[in-house]
Amino acid sequence: MSERLDDLTGRMRSIFAEVVTAYLEQGAPVGSKALTERVPLSPASIRGVMAELEARGLLTAPHTSAGRMPTETGLRLFVDGMMQMQRPHARTRAAIENELNSDDVAQALEATTTRLSGLSACAGIVTAPKREARLKQLAFMPLDQSRALAVMVGADGSVENRVVPLPQGTSPIALNEIANYVSGRLSGLTLSEAEARLRRDISDRKEQLDDQAADLVAAGLADWGKDQQAREVLIVRGRANLLDDKSAENLEQVKQLFEELENRQEIMRLLEGVRDGEGVRIFIGSENRMFALSGSSVIAAPYRDADDKVVGVIGVIGPTRLNYARVVPMVDFTAEALTRRMV
Template sequence: MNAPIPELTDRMRQIFGLVVEAYLERGMPVGSKMLAGSVSLSPASIRGVMQELEERGLLTHPHTSAGRMPTETGLRLFVDGIMQASLPGAAERAAIEAQIRDRPVEEALEAATATLSGLSACAGVVLTPRQELRLRQLSFVPLSPGRALAVLVGADGSVENRVVELPPGTSALALAEVGNYVSSRLAGMTLAQAEARLRAEITERREAIDAAAGELVASGLAAWSHDAAQRPVLIVRGQANLIDDAAAADLERVRRLLEELEDRQEIAQVLEQAREAEGCRIFIGSENRMFALSGSSVIAAPYRGSDGAVVGVVGVIGPTRLNYARVVPMVDFTAQALTRWMA
């Protein structure tokens, strides 16, 4: 845990803000000569202030002769206490709202994410509202006398496999029959609906299906339904924005970030942490375990449904040197626009 940061003098605060702003704009360490025209101090005096800021853990330098750049602690201080954020411009607001107007839910979310990605020059991400999987087909592949592989195909084409333990005496024929019944009679239902219908059929003995096999399948449908309800759907757009001119000097970091973006479940867990936030939640570098190695930041904000409950999270992922003053209000506005549209 970082030690408390002592109060900064007005001069230190001014120099620190200028260094961070210049670094976020250029992506390169900032020297004293670069700031000399912005403050009434000599380069030597500016270097002295920079040295004090470095001793406090707010600035660092990649090598002795280089200028300074903010540490993650410094970026956190800048974002929380110095940054001057403003609303996105009228053109940006119009571009975001235009993409979500008169579209189905998933198309609107994809379009909003792509637009946010383009405007922020980051990867755009959104957790979509959870939707129940609808059943298309269920089949079983025997593995051993006591085990089988259950293969569930959803109406959206998704496929899930699970190894299940079979009740003693369950035959391959019984499994095939109950699988055929589910596929022919329950297709199109949600997993919860299919489970309820199957249990009713078993109880009332209206179908000639093996009770033990039927109960096994009903329990499996219940477990699948619960898992699906807990598993958010993630949309990622604009990964190519992460490969800019500045990225050429740090290809290893970009490679790591692109690899991390492939792990949708981990990203979803990061975004889930923003569900309870009042506005934007900002994770800088190692503040989040997943993006610690690539040195990346996540800015995310929740959006709400017609009942006022949080239904998803929208945000961006990019390098720690992204323009927070511009991107934070942009993400916040996108979340507000999605909330208005869903209401």
């Protein structure tokens, strides 16, 4: 059964809060002697209360004489019920907003994530809607009478292959003609622009193209465009910020976190859950399966467009001992600033 603040005495709450605060500030277990400077009690009395908090699963002692540090359960209790949020300083707010001045949304997102990473001393993460690719070339390779491999090359050098069904009677010559038409007349357009022009040209009979082949390509361009717009791009910045003075003591955890940050599909799956909520979400250690081994925390919030639709998520990933009181409002402010930028 999870512990509640109401289950703790006033003395227990006071000492618990001081232990967690000191641990988050110093990144090291806290001893009873050090707490005498914060709490007007004797070391023996403090040790007794700390032992009780340990028995309740809120504190743990990594070594016999190393002092206590909060467990993940203790951190969750502190974050949800005791933490006093710190509004981002005016300089911090200005630094974040300055990164949003770029006319290019992708550049603004990258710059803002890099700034958030530096300010929080964590790795910054953001998801952004994928911009629709511009078409360069289209080719078909017949596989059999009912299927062909469509190869689409984007202006950015990207290549996408899809197996497409062929209407009965579609000839290789017709496919070649429509491919030449697309590569010659539609190159440089976005997929939605290319689809619109193709349908208009066929309607106006400007091009003598096989109707079935043209309809196939127009529908394909529409589907590809929708698929690309629906995909999100994950940007990760500031991994080096995770290598601080304390990381040397937990090199295995840091190594594990770096490996986890390479698993973009899993990070995207985690952030997908943030899209459905309101405001900042906080995942501490093993509360999220992905970062359970590294013992890391994720703080993230969604941002919206002019239609109040969630279009992405921004946040940070760092050790569980990060300064939640400072970082949580910082992530919240950044998400709000991004929303204003998107409007």
